[in-house]
Ligand SMILES: Cc1ncc(C[n+]2csc(CCOP(=O)(O)OP(=O)(O)O)c2C)c(N)n1
């Protein structure tokens with residue numbers, strides 16, 4: 023469910039009234055690492071219900087990721103990429119999006135889809151590439167999509183999401199669909215790709231109704247941020263394209279929400295694009311195929327895993343407010359885990375897509391050579407009974 027809260031003005035909100043250079047070099051925060059409010063007034067608009075909903079969204083990602091990684095290690099799925107440590111950036115952005123907006127995700131934003139209403143069944147079916155996967159098992163795991171909730175399937179090539187998001191935004195503008203925007207995501211590695219520069223330039227010149235969000239998790243597989251770019255911050259790159267830069271603590275779900283909300287409202291009003299850097303950290307490995315102990319100091323990771331953990335921060339805030347009882351997190355995690363396990367059981371029971379779907383969706387009428395190949399394939403022993411191994 024997507025929430026709208028009323029705007030509140032506070033000392034922290036003066037961040038948004040600063041000049042662009044200050045925004046690009048600054049860091050917008052509402053909650054300290056330990057969960058104490060930096061700015062009570064800035065947090066005034068977040069009631070118990072919304073705060074708990076944000077926490078639940080973050081916890082769902084944490085629980086789901088852990089389960090899916092376990093499945094990968096058990097050989098039940100082929101690949102997985104976690105968003106551990108980045109849950110606040112994901113959920114804060116999702117909560118600030120509106121149902122009519124379109125989301126163009128990169129690798130770590132499945133939680134945006136889930137927060138907007140994509141079901142766990144849809145998500146997990148895609149990971150299995152099974153018969154209930156709407157994309158018929160044609161993509162690598164971690165490429166979910168959901169048309170109803172305006173969540174586009176990721177293109178695997180780094181940074182292609184940016185021209186896609188700008189293109190969708192331009193299509194909305196040309197079709198006169200005002201009052202909505204496209205929200206495109208990338209990682210810090212994405213900003214070194216040509217697509218990023220092309221799309222940023224285009225969005226700036228055309229005043230596209232788009233919010234481009236860089237989850238700066240400080241690593242692009244084994245490439246650290248200081249090798250990725252010589253730029254002072256990532257947000258500051260927006261200046262060169264005439265795009266308003268914004269920079270927020272990506273582990274502070276409230277700061278993320280307010281920053282993306284500011285940018286999205288501006289885009290929906292027709293006042294042009296923003297480039298948002300969310301500073302966070304990739305606590306997990308890049309993916310199930312990666313071993314970060316080979317290239318980074320995991321003592322640094324431990325700081326982000328514990329002291330800077332976005333869930334711990336939010337839990338401390340909620341408890342101090344009296345909005346989360348002792349033991350409630352554990353109970354909620356157990357319930358979310360049950361949801362995931364049940365969805366996994368359904369996904370596994372569904373089995374693989376029918377072999378015939380291999381040749382679907384390309385030609386309106388199947389050409390003779392595909393019919394011939396399909397007949398041959400169906401006659402092959404290993405294809406006849408996909409479950410018998
Ligand atoms: C054009 C292209 N080059 C290389 C890759 C392989 N690759 C997949 S993810 C990735 C790193 C991405 O890093 P970043 O953009 O920081 O996102 P993160 O994984 O940290 O979320 C690379 C190099 C790719 N998918 N596409």
Ligand SMILES: [Mg+2]
Nearest residue numbers: 209210241242
């Ligand atoms: Mg990265």
